[in-house]
Amino acid sequence: MANKLHLETMQINMGPHHPSTHGVCRLILTIDGENIVECVPDIGFLHRSIEKICENRTYAQCIPMMDRFEYVTSMMCNWGFALATEKLTDLVVPERAEYLRVIMGELNRIASHLLCIGVTGLDLGALTPFLYTFREREDILDLFEMTCGQRLTYNYIRIGGVSRDIPPEFFPKCKEFLDKFGEKCDDYEKVLTENPIWIARNRNVGVITEQMVYDYAVSGPSARASGVNFDIRKHDPYSIYDRFDFKVPVFYGGDCYDRYRARMAEMRQSASIVRQALDQMPEGDVRCKVSPKFKPKVGEVYSRVENSRGEMGFHIISDGTVKPFRVRARGGSYNHLLVTPEIVRGLKIADLVAIFASLDIIMPEIDR
Amino acid sequence: MVELVKEFASGIYNLILGMFTTTKHLGRHAITIQYPKERWEIPERSRGMVVLLTDLETGKLNCTGCLLCMKACPSAAISIEVVKDENKKRHVKSFDLNYNICCFCGLCEESCNFAAIKLATKFEFPAWDKKDFQWDIAKLQEMGLDVPYEKPVKKKKAVKKPVVKKPAEDKPAEAKPEDKAEVKTEVKTEDKPAEAPKAEEKPAEEAKPEVTAEDKPAEPKPDEKPADESADKDKKEGEG
Numbered sequence: 001m002a003n004k005l006h007l008e009t010m011q012i013n014m015g016p017h018h019p020s021t022h023g024v025c026r027l028i029l030t031i032d033g034e035n036i037v038e039c040v041p042d043i044g045f046l047h048r049s050i051e052k053i054c055e056n057r058t059y060a061q062c063i064p065m066m067d068r069f070e071y072v073t074s075m076m077c078n079w080g081f082a083l084a085t086e087k088l089t090d091l092v093v094p095e096r097a098e099y100l101r102v103i104m105g106e107l108n109r110i111a112s113h114l115l116c117i118g119v120t121g122l123d124l125g126a127l128t129p130f131l132y133t134f135r136e137r138e139d140i141l142d143l144f145e146m147t148c149g150q151r152l153t154y155n156y157i158r159i160g161g162v163s164r165d166i167p168p169e170f171f172p173k174c175k176e177f178l179d180k181f182g183e184k185c186d187d188y189e190k191v192l193t194e195n196p197i198w199i200a201r202n203r204n205v206g207v208i209t210e211q212m213v214y215d216y217a218v219s220g221p222s223a224r225a226s227g228v229n230f231d232i233r234k235h236d237p238y239s240i241y242d243r244f245d246f247k248v249p250v251f252y253g254g255d256c257y258d259r260y261r262a263r264m265a266e267m268r269q270s271a272s273i274v275r276q277a278l279d280q281m282p283e284g285d286v287r288c289k290v291s292p293k294f295k296p297k298v299g300e301v302y303s304r305v306e307n308s309r310g311e312m313g314f315h316i317i318s319d320g321t322v323k324p325f326r327v328r329a330r331g332g333s334y335n336h337l338l339v340t341p342e343i344v345r346g347l348k349i350a351d352l353v354a355i356f357a358s359l360d361i362i363m364p365e366i367d368r
Numbered sequence: 369m370v371e372l373v374k375e376f377a378s379g380i381y382n383l384i385l386g387m388f389t390t391t392k393h394l395g396r397h398a399i400t401i402q403y404p405k406e407r408w409e410i411p412e413r414s415r416g417m418v419v420l421l422t423d424l425e426t427g428k429l430n431c432t433g434c435l436l437c438m439k440a441c442p443s444a445a446i447s448i449e450v451v452k453d454e455n456k457k458r459h460v461k462s463f464d465l466n467y468n469i470c471c472f473c474g475l476c477e478e479s480c481n482f483a484a485i486k487l488a489t490k491f492e493f494p495a496w497d498k499k500d501f502q503w504d505i506a507k508l509q510e511m512g513l514d515v516p517y518e519k520p521v522k523k524k525k526a527v528k529k530p531v532v533k534k535p536a537e538d539k540p541a542e543a544k545p546e547d548k549a550e551v552k553t554e555v556k557t558e559d560k561p562a563e564a565p566k567a568e569e570k571p572a573e574e575a576k577p578e579v580t581a582e583d584k585p586a587e588p589k590p591d592e593k594p595a596d597e598s599a600d601k602d603k604k605e606g607e608g
Contacts, residue, residue: 167412
């Protein structure tokens with residue numbers, strides 16, 4: 001039909017300033033009516049050359065830069081960089097600091113997933129879950145501000161520990177939050193999970209097959225929603241994750257709906273990890289003595305952490321001076337953006353919004 | 369047909385369930401804060417405005433001009449000028465802070481051994497002009513007058529060791545004493561993979577000297593080395 005009428009495809013830009021592109025991403029869409037024929041992501045609008053900046057900073061000064069590398073889960077970025085540097089120097093982190101790192105990391109994972117779920121709802125026209133999730137996210141940010149003084153760029157996890165111990169009022173507040181969090185999760189599920197509109201917009205939309213996961217190196221909850229049981233916390237445990245009892249939720253649909261469910265299940269697991277860590281936490285130092293201008297030995301290292309949107313790795317090459325020779329960061333979002341053109345082909349533009357939101361793509365992680 | 373009815377029924381049920389969840393919030397009060405009139409509590413540790421602290425008994429700044437905060441700053445927002453008098457005592461001539469590039473990381477506060485610089489909980493300091501964000505020593509002191517802080521004695525103990533270590537490491541320009549043995553063995557084996565990317569990243573390499581050249585004028589070069597030594601003296605005096 002289309003050929004008979006000589007209908008032409010049209011090229012339009014989605015973004016860079018589109019509210020649902022979560023940052024500044026331009027998608028060049030070739031559309032036939034409402035259907036997407038081709039989608040080419042154009043990245044680089046947020047490039048701040050953080051990797052290059054790190055080459056001119058000492059290792060301690062790199063940590064505030066990592067806050068800006070991926071600002072939704074800054075704790076994980078700090079953690080990943082600190083972990084890589086500690087691997088390079090064979091530093092042993094105090095026990096209490098490890099527990100604090102786990103608590104902060106998991107709380108940050110919950111905050112990030114809340115943001116993702118809320119914003120997905122917002123992009124699909126459901127305003128209520130957005131307000132609900134941000135209410136809980138606010139509580140977590142309050143906990144962070146109480147501990148490290150900032151709400152977004154924490155600069156908390158340092159090389160050799162954490163910047164300071166938690167204040168005494170942290171424990172009751174955190175427990176209070178965890179106690180009510182399960183209930184709140186039920187609330188989100190009531191509003192979203194079985195909602196017919198939500199299901200119609202999400203189920204069988206943007207299916208990532210298991211083969212695609214391997215081809216594009218999709219990681220994190222998006223991979224686990226496609227039936228790949230891989231979680232770095234479980235299968236290549238770093239820090240003290242082998243001490244906690246938690247499950248890795250795996251779903252087999254691979255569509256937006258299962259990605260949402262994977263995030264929902266993961267949040268409950270994270271809450272249980274935080275609870276275990278609070279119970280087991282020992283007393284003691286939170287930071288081992290590291291000079292602000294320490295020199296790691298010559299060599300290179302790659303270390304990875306499980307971020308809320310996939311594998312986050314740091315490759316550091318050290319030439320034995322106070323500054324790293326090269327820092328290379330890997331975030332999960334880049335692979336997720338690459339897989340997007342594959343899965344949106346033939347779908348409607350409105351579906352692209354759902355896919356983009358459910359993959360939880362954060363642009364600063366891609367542009368660095 | 370039966371399935372369709374079932375789907376319809378569950379759809380209606382879940383819509384009502386969702387509506388019921390949202391209705392729970394109908395009767396409660398709004399939680400919005402009318403900002404300029406009402407204010408929320410800001411935690412003690414909150415990192416806001418950078419201020420210089422004054423010893424209220426003597427009325428002098430706590431700052432000794434050791435330049436540690438200037439070196440710790442990742443964005444080079446702090447620039448300090450120090451002059452020495454005849455007795456080789458150090459006086460802070462100027463202390464400028466550029467809020468345009470300050471990233472509020474708090475590394476300056478952490479590096480300070482004398483409780484001289486602090487990130488206060490104040491956060492409201494808007495200005496019309498970019499120039500107004502370059503604060504000099506008088507303004508920084510004025511803003512810090514009402515900021516409570518711990519006595520410097522306590523702080524010194526907490527950060528004493530890593531700072532004393534530093535000059536010993538800097539001078540011989542070698543790795544940590546603990547790592548020495550391992551470094552020697554690893555240099556030979558791991559140098560090659562480290563050099564391989566060097567060749568590939570030539571443009572990156574070329575850009576490097578430029579950036580460092582830009583960085584250096586920010587730090588007064590001739591002052592640096594004597595400053596370090598006298599900073600150590602200060603510390604020793606403080607300890608004694």
